[in-house]
Amino acid sequence: MTMDHPQPPLYVAILTYLSYGVLIVFGHLRDFSRAGLTALGLRWLLRATSKDTRRPVGNEPGYCELLSDFDNFYTRRLYHRIQDCWNRPVCSAPGAYITLPERLSDDYNLSFKLTGKTHRCLNLGSYNYLGFAENHGPTIAAVTDATLTYGISSCGSRATAGNTRDHVELENLVARFLGKPAAMIFGMGFATNSTVIPALCGKGSLVISDTLNHSSIVQGCRVSGAKIKTFRHNDPDDLEAVLRHAIAYGQPRTHRPWKKIIVIVEGIYSMEGEICRLAEIVAVKKKYKAYLYLDEAHSIGALGATGRGVCEHTGVSPDDVDILMGTFTKSFGGVGGYIASTPELIQYLKSVCIGHLYANAMAPPVARMVQTTMKIIMGEDGTNDGQRRIHQLRDNANYFRRRLVEMGFVIYGDNDSPVVPLMLYYPCAIAAFSREALKRSLAVVVVGYPATPIIESRSRFCLSAAHTREDIDKALDAISDVGDVMGLKFNA
Structure with missing residues (x-):
């Protein structure tokens, strides 16, 4: 039943590790230069030349770091660069489609401002497997x-x-x-x-x-x-x-x-x-x-x-x-x-x-x-609606998975599972895939280290019985387009 995970090409693994290495090295260089300027008493220069307010300039007297050194570093130098891909506000029920308010940042993703506009997206991120999470219907x-x-x-x-x-x-x-x-x-x-x-x-x-x-x-x-x-x-x-x-x-x-x-x-x-x-x-x-x-x-x-x-x-x-x-x-x-x-x-x-x-x-x-x-x-409501939803979910998941594999993407998981992970590998692809999908009106979840192994960043799609075949084909066309732009079809 369970398939062995497909392995990425060797060059993908090497480039993935190299990408993380570059991010970590440059992050430490920025921390080192920051500490040096602080030691020289040039805090005014830091404040004048940088909007990076993710940590105080120097340690405040009497206080220690709340996070461990690596947790602090990872959050500041890696996560904050791409945190616009998570914690997006939602202003609708998590049905087949979801409404997201548009938000912008002018300080390196440290804070966001709502513009007042909204974006209606096909929802491939919520766990609404049987389509009951709606603001209408039998419940x-x-x-x-x-x-x-x-x-x-x-x-x-x-x-x-x-x-x-x-x-x-x-x-x-x-x-x-x-x-x-x-x-x-x-x-x-x-x-x-x-x-x-x-x-x-x-x-x-x-x-x-x-x-x-x-x-x-x-x-x-x-x-x-x-x-x-x-x-x-x-x-x-x-x-x-x-x-x-x-x-x-x-x-x-x-x-x-x-x-x-x-x-x-x-x-x-x-x-x-x-x-x-x-x-x-x-x-x-x-x-x-x-x-x-x-x-x-x-x-x-x-x-x-x-x-x-x-x-x-x-x-x-x-x-x-x-x-x-x-x-x-x-x-x-x-x-x-x-x-x-x-x-x-x-x-x-x-x-x-x-x-x-x-x-x-x-x-x-x-x-x-x-x-x-x-x-x-x-089936105790006197209808076959429950059975219809279960069958619809299974058909949607298997069709979606099969089409992605045919396109050349690396896909994890088993048939009949409504969770369909698409492998991204590169750290830069985590943010790029999320942003490109949003441009094409797809709401997706992207996941990277430490939630996954460092080399196995992915986008995790969750299918729903609320999705029609037309919805899924629309999503597949958009994902294929993003895959071509980003070079993610490793098995093509």
């Missing part, structure tokens, strides 16, 4: 009713004054949708991983995590205090080797057996567009009696004949996955996350997990929104 009446009934927020955690009937009904619906006996919901997807994982394991436990797992998983593992080991991305053989070694040698120094071992993987890896080799990983975890935690943030609703995620897509029973985690941010058009497992584990998490005990409860209108979209996906 609006439900959200309006919930808002009038409960207001915007319950102003409390689920454990205090924030629990409503809609929260309870959503938990029951999630469990039924996933084929698990019980579930619990959270108001934030990131906090689901980062607060549940520490509640599951601690000192004396071992977490074995895929090397490309999401930052929320990484943060949760670090906070837990458990020992962390990684295995090669999506490689069941390496997972087995790590498990065998961990069981044979036990805990460091004492060599006592681990209290528990939890393997953590994702359904679809959001930067790679790859689908988890779940059936093989389940076989390994069963062989060594480990627990399996599956993050389905990007796969639930988007994979499987009925949208039930990577378990359905790979033919694995939900009973073989100990803990199912997912978010409502993508396919369901809402916000928040869920955990589904046994009733005993869910009850335990509700009594100890800080994401449940202290964080504000999910907004009641969002809970009603997710209920509505989930019932549409399940």
Whole structure:
């Protein structure tokens, strides 16, 4: 299922490293000259000749740098040069098209001013996989009713004054949708991983995590205090080797057996567009009696004949996955996350997990929104709209991926995945691709180091069931044009 990543030509790798080298060398030269002028007492010359106000001239008395040296340097000398490609304001719902206000900068991308004009773009950046994130359609009446009934927020955690009937009904619906006996919901997807994982394991436990797992998983593992080991991305053989070694040698120094071992993987890896080799990983975890935690943030609703995620897509029973985690941010058009497992584990998490005990409860209108979209996906609204959206998403993603490969672009990921990464490689291409796409009315996401390996900068497209074939052909024509201008068709 999972394809090996295509490797860039040797000259591309060399030029990519050389480009980063030039940026870093010249950045240090600018810092060195700045420090020299400061030491000579020529601060007035710096202020008179440069608009670069990204850091004070010299250190302020009594204060140290807030960031580490390299973080500070990278932010000032690399990121700020191209930060116009991120944090763009949005003034519309994240549907098939999105409206962006025009903004300009006259101080090297340090600040921006809105011009009052707007730009309507085809949206290839939002996680609106099934097209529910609109300000019209079948969910609006439900959200309006919930808002009038409960207001915007319950102003409390689920454990205090924030629990409503809609929260309870959503938990029951999630469990039924996933084929698990019980579930619990959270108001934030990131906090689901980062607060549940520490509640599951601690000192004396071992977490074995895929090397490309999401930052929320990484943060949760670090906070837990458990020992962390990684295995090669999506490689069941390496997972087995790590498990065998961990069981044979036990805990460091004492060599006592681990209290528990939890393997953590994702359904679809959001930067790679790859689908988890779940059936093989389940076989390994069963062989060594480990627990399996599956993050389905990007796969639930988007994979499987009925949208039930990577378990359905790979033919694995939900009973073989100990803990199912997912978010409502993508396919369901809402916000928040869920955990589904046994009733005993869910009850335990509700009594100890800080994401449940202290964080504000999910907004009641969002809970009603997710209920509505989930019932549409399940066909309980009396229509086949859910099935139509699932099939439309799959067709759109596979058509888009196939056409890009035919054009000669280097594309990562698997068929059926709505995440389609197009490789840019060069650091200068990150900003150029984003800006050129915007000129052609495409809203795209570009990603570079440190979110990706230094040589694997990319543009990550997210397809949606809301896109028509005409929309996709329009996007493909524009991307092909940008690829020709920038020389990105490495396989042509």
